Amino acid sequence: MSELQPVRLGIIGAGAIGKVHIETFRQIPEVHIPALADAYLPAAEQRASEFGIDRVHATPQELLENPELDAVVIGVPNQFHAPLAIEALKHGKHVLLEKPMSIDSESARLIFETASESGKLLMMAHQMRWSALNRAIKQQVDQGTLGRIYNVKTGWVRKKGIPGWGSWFTRKDQSGGGPLIDIGVHMLDLSLYLMGNPKPVSVYGSTYAEFGPQRRGMGTWGTPNLEGYYDVEDLATAMIKMDNGATLLLEVSWAAHAAGAKEEPYVQLMGTEAGLAVSGDTGMLITHEDDAVKETAVEPLEGESDRVLMGRHFVECIRTNKEPVSSALTGYTNNRILDAIYESSRTGNEVKINW
Numbered sequence: 034m035s036e037l038q039p040v041r042l043g044i045i046g047a048g049a050i051g052k053v054h055i056e057t058f059r060q061i062p063e064v065h066i067p068a069l070a071d072a073y074l075p076a077a078e079q080r081a082s083e084f085g086i087d088r089v090h091a092t093p094q095e096l097l098e099n100p101e102l103d104a105v106v107i108g109v110p111n112q113f114h115a116p117l118a119i120e121a122l123k124h125g126k127h128v129l130l131e132k133p134m135s136i137d138s139e140s141a142r143l144i145f146e147t148a149s150e151s152g153k154l155l156m157m158a159h160q161m162r163w164s165a166l167n168r169a170i171k172q173q174v175d176q177g178t179l180g181r182i183y184n185v186k187t188g189w190v191r192k193k194g195i196p197g198w199g200s201w202f203t204r205k206d207q208s209g210g211g212p213l214i215d216i217g218v219h220m221l222d223l224s225l226y227l228m229g230n231p232k233p234v235s236v237y238g239s240t241y242a243e244f245g246p247q248r249r250g251m252g253t254w255g256t257p258n259l260e261g262y263y264d265v266e267d268l269a270t271a272m273i274k275m276d277n278g279a280t281l282l283l284e285v286s287w288a289a290h291a292a293g294a295k296e297e298p299y300v301q302l303m304g305t306e307a308g309l310a311v312s313g314d315t316g317m318l319i320t321h322e323d324d325a326v327k328e329t330a331v332e333p334l335e336g337e338s339d340r341v342l343m344g345r346h347f348v349e350c351i352r353t354n355k356e357p358v359s360s361a362l363t364g365y366t367n368n369r370i371l372d373a374i375y376e377s378s379r380t381g382n383e384v385k386i387n388w
């Protein structure tokens with residue numbers, strides 16, 4: 034592909050996140066979106082006319098047959114991530130895959146292996162890594178401000194935010210799980226990235242379902258289906274140990290009696306020389322100076338939105354054959370941890386992760 038030709042991108046999934054991806058990539062001149070597919074054709078047609086997309090396909094398979102497409106975005110329910118990502122890679126397409134990589138680590142491993150064999154790019158859509166504040170935090174970590182990071186706390190506690198009750202979101206066979214795999218995966222991903230990608234080696238965790246099964250705690254994302262069912266957790270908590278001795282504490286919920294919780298994503302990195310925290314739009318650096326605690330606000334970096342920067346990175350990686358920061362390996366690693374938390378909750382035991 035010549036540098037001057039735009040990347041021809043097909044969108045698979047015309048739902049809520051599909052729309053966000055179209056809006057994002059339309060802001061990147063190096064990308065052209067000629068085609069869109071959704072299993073529900075009216076949704077695809079409506080989205081295509083909204084954004085002036087020429088071709089509409091009733092199945093992803095039809096879209097993947099188009100030899101003119103260089104890459105696809107996959108933004109469909111989690112159960113289809115693995116089959117569609119694998120099919121797309123085998124059709125020679127680069128893939129930007131929505132999170133979580135898959136509903137379990139076994140199918141995530143198949144994506145990882147297929148990506149390696151195909152020579153095509155598979156990048157996970159973890160836009161939080163690209164926010165103005167998280168980039169500022171990452172810059173400080175990379176400059177060594179924290180020294181050795183030995184403990185991290187992260188989470189996203191929603192008090193009333195169950196998405197699409199009864200839809201694929203709350204059905205284990207279609208989603209892989211509840212808030213842990215839905216929003217917890219973002220916090221795991223961001224934390225591991227900021228920590229410098231240490232290898233997780235053991236996990237102890239618990240999950241609970243106290244609101245969802247009683248149809249309490251519904252939020253506004255997704256479309257509820259009261260004919261459907263709820264068999265996933267609504268709260269998860271875990272401790273993850275890394276090969277370098279560091280610990281990561283995670284708490285995440287869709288619904289909980291969490292008095293005082295800010296309901297925003299947070300990460301608190303504790304290092305030997307300093308600490309950095311992000312909570313929603315606020316960043317803070319903490320140091321001990323002359324035996325006194327000093328806290329300084331962290332200013333966000335300048336630049337485009339998180340999603341546009343993520344999209345630009347995808348394009349750059351395609352064009353330069355570069356490994357994306359949110360690589361297939363990081364997606365697979367996240368799925369290994371998620372599986373281990375569910376297993377630990379089921380068995381009551383610590384779960385070792387062997388690499």
Ligand SMILES: NC(=O)c1ccc[n+]([C@@H]2O[C@H](COP(=O)([O-])OP(=O)(O)OC[C@H]3O[C@@H](n4cnc5c(N)ncnc54)[C@H](O)[C@@H]3O)[C@@H](O)[C@H]2O)c1
Pocket residue numbers: 045046047048049050051070071072073076092093108109110111113131132133158159160215255
């Ligand atoms: N990165 C983020 O912050 C973020 C935010 C929201 C959702 N997501 C992820 O995006 C994915 C989709 O979520 P959503 O909120 O857009 O869901 P949604 O229900 O709004 O949209 C899903 C769309 O996929 C279509 N679809 C279902 N099965 C399909 C198939 N086999 N082939 C083609 N189309 C199919 C549906 O008809 C629907 O239009 C999920 O994996 C979710 O975790 C990520």
